Amino acid sequence: MTYAITQTCCSDATCVAVCPVNCIHPTPQERAFGSTEMLHIDPATCIDCGACADACPVDAIFPVDSLPVAQQEYATINAAYYADQTLEPAPDGPNFHAWDEPVFPRVLPSDFAPLKVAVVGTGPAGMYAVQDLLLHTSAEVTLIDRLPVTGGLVRFGVAPDHPATRKVGDTFARFHTHPRVRMHLGLDVGADVTAQELAAHHDAVIYAVGASADRTLAVPGEELPGSISARDFVAWYNGHPDAAPDAIDLSSERVVVVGNGNVALDVARILLADPDSLARTDIADHALQALRAGKVREVVLLGRRGPEDAAYTKSELLALKHVPGLELVVDDHDPRTAPAIDETDPKADPKGRAALLRGVTRDRIDWAQAPAPGRRIVLRFHSAPVEMVGEEAVQGVRVVEASGERTIRTDMVLRAIGYRGVPVAGLPFDETTGTVPHEGGRVAGRPGTYVVGWIKRGPSGGIGANRTCAAETVTTLLADAVAGALPAPGRAQKAFHRLARRRARGSSAPSR
Secondary structure, eight states, X not given: OOEEEOTTOOOOOHHHHHOSSXXXXXXXXXXXXXXXXXXXXXXXXXXXXXXXXXHOTXXXXXXXXXXXXXXXXXXXXXXXXXXXXXXXXXXXXXXXXXXXXXXXXXXXXXXXXXXXXXXXXXXXXXXXXXXXXXXXXXXXXXXXXXXXXXXXXXXXXXXXXXXXXXXXXXXXXXXXXXXXXXXXESOOBTTTBOHHHHHHTOSEEEEOOOOOEEOOOOOTTTTSTTEEEHHHHHHHHTTOTTSOTTOOOOOOXXXXXXXXXXXXXXXXXXXXXXXXXHTTTTOXXXXXXXXXXXXXXXXXXXXXXXXXXXXXXXXXXXXXXXXXXEEEEEEOOSTTHHHHHOTTOTTSOXXXXXXXXXXXXXXXXXXXXXXXXXXEEEEEOSXXXXXXXXXXXXXXXXXXXXXXXXXXXXXXXXXXXXXXXXXXXXXXXXXXXXXXOEEXXXXXXXXXXXEOTHHHHOSOSOTTHHHHHXXXXXXXXXXXXXXXXXXXXXXXXXXXXHHHHHHSSSTTXXXX
16 A cells, blocks of 8 residues: 545645655655645555655645545556656665755854844744744744734635645644744734834844735726625635625626636635535635525636646646536637647647546537526636626626637626735835845845745745745845844844734734
């Protein structure tokens, strides 16, 4: 029996660190790490020790012979990864373990005074940085979040029917009560305290504030009522403090989602999920009630390009194919779609994303009519939205396709075309990329100030990508400390804690 990695893989490489036979790839030392959708276990070398399953923070690893029906395809996916791979053999030696936890240069001498470091943001990027500081240095950390709860996108961005993915938050939570951590929630840097005040009380400040805005379509009618960002919709069903319980109207039978990435698949799946199954998750109560009373029966995902270029990962599409009572349909309106899916076409990639749609129903749909009976998701490729149609609210989406233009009737459009960073008070900002300019995580022109996560590299990469991202930033910070490049704080860290308690929004805002 061997093990297989499944859909919820976070790619943080914890499993790689504990594998005694180097059967999990790509490793953090390999070029492909960070560019593959998930890690893979080689069935030819797996020795069935189970160490990887025990170490996995998101419960994504299972014995192949115990995979449920909906996940059995992952055994094939894991094995197929190695079909065309040439891997270097493990080095010899009784005490050599080349695939231990990723090792990054540590430069602080043992007698170096403990650094006082503030980390702004409690999502994965910030917490990987905190973990790195606590495990490798004697730093004292001030952890800050503008929200009254911790977690960032792990808590408010992951779909509630993916509880295993959310479990990575448990790994981070153990650092919240670490003896060298003081945490202030409900404290907004830029509003409640300034970036200058934060820097004045610490040797260094790391900003892990993510990407909290949306990319725009820049088409007429985009601001009409009924046109909603997927980010706002996700925040609503996850109970984000900033999302009003009555913010979403689900009275439309058809919802159009612009985009076909993983977030688009998430929102489509939640819209059509069985409310009784969602009731067993931690979905917000107001969202569950609205979904029970809602009328949505069909969700249409618009993709500008073809199925071979879809932005979703294979694992997320596979999961969608196995949702009980949900039909998956490909709109066969464009002559370029069928060849990409058809296994008999010599140009079709047998390992590409389009190959996963083989066997999926293809249909020509009359978009002027109401949705067909039942619950279905329609993938509509080669279809670019050019206008939200309506006078006082959305009544349709006008799209451009090979045969001309067409209007799809709908009262609700979700824009799932990506997130975007916003300017951070007191820091430089690149409007083109939506990031803070930096060198290895060091903010340009701001000694002692650093960035990590999406505000550093842009909104790309999943949870695990933040591990190596944080390691780079922390390594840069430590190098600066040894070089004497960190500005000396003018005030004590304890004074900041008193300041934070006074200014946190609401006198009961949690802090420790």
